[in-house]
Amino acid sequence: MSKFRILSLDGGGSWALIQVMALQALYPKDTTGHAVLKDFDLVAANSGGSIVLGGLIENLKLRDLQGYFLDESRRRLIFPPVSPAEKVEFEIYKLLGFSPRYSTYDKWSGLTTLLPNFGSMSMSDIQDRIESLAGSCPRFMICAFDYDRKGAAFFRSYPAKPEGSASASDPTLSQAINASSTAPVRYFDMPAEIDQSRYWDGAVGGYNNPVLCAVIDALALPVPREDIQVLSIGTGSVRLRIAQEDDERSSVTQQRKPPTVRADIKLLAECIVDDPPDAASYHAHVVLGPASARAPTSGSIIRLNPMVQPVERDDEWVIPDGLTETDFYDLTRLEMDAVEQEDVEKIFKLGAAWLSDKVVNQPICHRFDDFGCIIGHAKFSQAMAAWQKLKQMDRMERASNGLNGSRPASPPPMNGAVPEGASALKMPSIEWF
8 A cells, every 4th residue: 555644743933934945845846735735644733833734735835835934924923912901911920031922813813814715614624625626635633732621632634533532613724723823821822712612832732743643643543554654844943062060151052040930930931832852753753663763764754853053073062054153042042933034034044054954954863962863864865865765665665566656546544433424534623632
């Protein structure tokens, strides 16, 4: 059978520009969203990644999807400021080191504007609509966190497994993305509401990188693990050496700060959505089987993610080529809500340096002391070549089995009974763990 391909898109606010740049490196810039989606059987996304997914569903060309983040007017639809009255109300929180900056409700309105064709369409109808237009369509999963039930929630366009999992109303695409991208406390003022339920960003539930839950869902469909291939695209991560007592202050080291109540509250608020994806990538890598776990560069999970980290040359830690010391310093401190044009241009510069192998790609597993790659690929070009090789092997296997080289018209059917009168691909649900 054809391999079951998963596209996993991390959260990361404006840094999701990097995901679009990665897709532009893998496909021609005029490739449409539906043409990209035809390459996959399941797409899982969180927060900024769900906004990228929305643009793919909207069938934007990749060069136009980039405008969601590079164009300031469209970017501010995703990060609309809180009202003047709310600013006054939230002033007290600044004493603790944080204050909400953006309006959740206005973000939903902005997302609806950015998604005129599919934003108001229910999750259950999107697949049939895209199939009628493009001939095939993957399943979709968008991650969120249920504010009232205090647990991870997943908006799906397909039935949850096991059967009988908790389900809720059928959200529109813009509602699901709004829920997934509502980073709390320091960023958005209120949880996103869908009917009687309220949601925060999926990172709060531990799914800023949704690759593991996507792999688990594929296995539960069920798909044999040897048939699963994953392209996991991040939004940039920062990794610095922790300064030692005798180290001089430097841009390439992270200073140890004394813990205080005020600083710790601010740090905790930041950590809620600052979810380094190393663990999820490695766990998913191992779940897919012993062969995958042993292979240093040839496993079935390909990770694409630029690292803002120093590199070691001649026993000295230095800033990577492609970035100035000012660029590096600013990127290590730039938050996910990069709204100002000069900040987004820094993210673009990081992405360009990464695509040209000047900035390190994130391994699936790395050494603690020198950040060296243990499993995965240390360069973007290596990771891209590995993904293309997996796709080529799939085409060759299909040809040897007497099948044509193209993808099947729709994802493999699900096993197990489907409730009478229900389509196997039209049962959106939310599952809590």
